Structure formats: structure tokens, C-alpha cells
Amino acid sequence: MILTIWRHGTAAEGENDRLRELTDSGRDDVGFGSQRFHEACIASNIPHPHTILHSPLVRSCQTAEIIAAAFTHASVRALQALQPGNKPVAVDESVARFIDFQMQQQHIVLVSHQPLVSHLVEHYLGDVRSVPFLTPGGLVSLSLDVLAPLCGRLLFWALPPEYEAGA
Numbered sequence: 001m002i003l004t005i006w007r008h009g010t011a012a013e014g015e016n017d018r019l020r021e022l023t024d025s026g027r028d029d030v031g032f033g034s035q036r037f038h039e040a041c042i043a044s045n046i047p048h049p050h051t052i053l054h055s056p057l058v059r060s061c062q063t064a065e066i067i068a069a070a071f072t073h074a075s076v077r078a079l080q081a082l083q084p085g086n087k088p089v090a091v092d093e094s095v096a097r098f099i100d101f102q103m104q105q106q107h108i109v110l111v112s113h114q115p116l117v118s119h120l121v122e123h124y125l126g127d128v129r130s131v132p133f134l135t136p137g138g139l140v141s142l143s144l145d146v147l148a149p150l151c152g153r154l155l156f157w158a159l160p161p162e163y164e165a166g167a
Contacts, residue, residue: 001099001147002046002107002155003124004037006067006139007117009160011059017084022062029137029160030063034070036163037139040156044165046141047105049074051098054111055082063137064111074109082112088123091116092147099147124152131157132166 009026022030041048049071054064056078068076080086081094091110100106110120114134122128124142126149131140137160142152156165 001144002049002105002141003095003144003147003152004049004107004109004139004141005117005120005134006063006109006111007114007134007136008055008057008059008063008111009066010136018057020057020059022059026059026136027062027066030066031069033137033139033158033160033163034067036158036165037067038070040141040158040165041107044155046155047107049107049109050100050103051106052076052109052111053079053082053095053098055084055113056080057083057113060111060113064109067109067111079110082110082116084113084116086116088116088120088149091120092123096147123149125154126150130154132159135159 009022009030011020014020052064054060081090117134140157141155144152156167
């Protein structure tokens with residue numbers, strides 16, 4: 001299974017954190033990042049995402065919609081476990097419901113917030129130093145045999161504004 005962890009794009013300030021929207025530059029970054037991510041999947045022979053799961057907060061919903069525009073066959077759903085303050089184990093339990101064991105190669109994208117995105121990287125890789133800090137719009141793609149701690153292998157990461165895939 002391929003799992004991509006994607007931090008939402010840059011969001012505007014606001015009194016209600018749940019309602020903060022992406023800025024124009026946040027939208028542009030994620031749009032460009034989605035194109036580059038599409039290209040990186042092809043270049044790395046990685047299947048395109050079939051499921052995009054996101055935090056229910058507005059900026060994550062908007063980020064997921066932009067990503068989905070580059071992968072029109074992918075289903076998009078809000079997932080409570082991807083809200084700020086949750087733990088990786090809660091994410092594992094929730095994401096497990098979306099794994100299709102009949103599908104040979106599957107790719108799930110998780111759109112969430114700091115610090116959860118960094119905790120997820122550490123949860124699956126065990127070493128966050130192999131991936132730079134995920135700035136808004138940043139992503140990391142992992143290969144996992146099972147959705148469990150320390151079972152991930154780094155495929156690549158990319159950060160705005162260039163989204164040059166690193167490994």
C-alpha cells in the first residue's frame with residue numbers, strides 16, 4: 001500500500017480555526033503540488049491515489065478538493081481522526097476501514113495538520129529526520145506492507161513552492 005501524508009496548504013488567519021480557508025498562494029501551491037505529485041507517481045511507477053481522506057476543517061477540505069482535481073477517479077471523504085489533536089493510532093483505526101484488500105496496489109492520501117502529519121511520519125518510519133518538516137502544502141509518500149507503526153519505507157517527499165521530489 002502507498003500512503004501519502006499531505007499537510008494542508010497555507011491558510012489565512014482567523015478567529016475560528018475550524019473555518020480558516022486557504023490563501024490564494026496556498027491554493028496555487030497545492031494546485032502546482034498536485035500536478036508535480038501526479039508526475040512523481042508516474043515517474044516512480046506508483047499507482048495514483050484511489051482515496052483522499054482529509055480533516056473536516058475547511059483548509060483541509062479545500063486542499064483535498066484541489067488534490068482530487070488532479071486525480072478525478074479518487075474518492076474524497078472527511079475523516080474525524082485527521083483533526084488536530086488526534087493520535088496516529090486513531091488514524092490507523094479509521095484509515096483501516098478504507099483499505100481494499102482485494103485491490104493489489106492501492107494509494108491513500110491523508111490531508112491533515114501539524115503536528116499530526118509529523119507524528120504520522122514518525123509513527124510509520126520511526127525517524128522523522130529522514131523527511132524535512134512538512135511546511136504547509138508539503139507531502140511525504142510511504143510504502144507500507146501493513147498500516148502499523150514502523151512498517152513504512154520512504155518513497156519521496158516534496159515541499160512548496162518547487163515540489164521537487166526528494167528521498
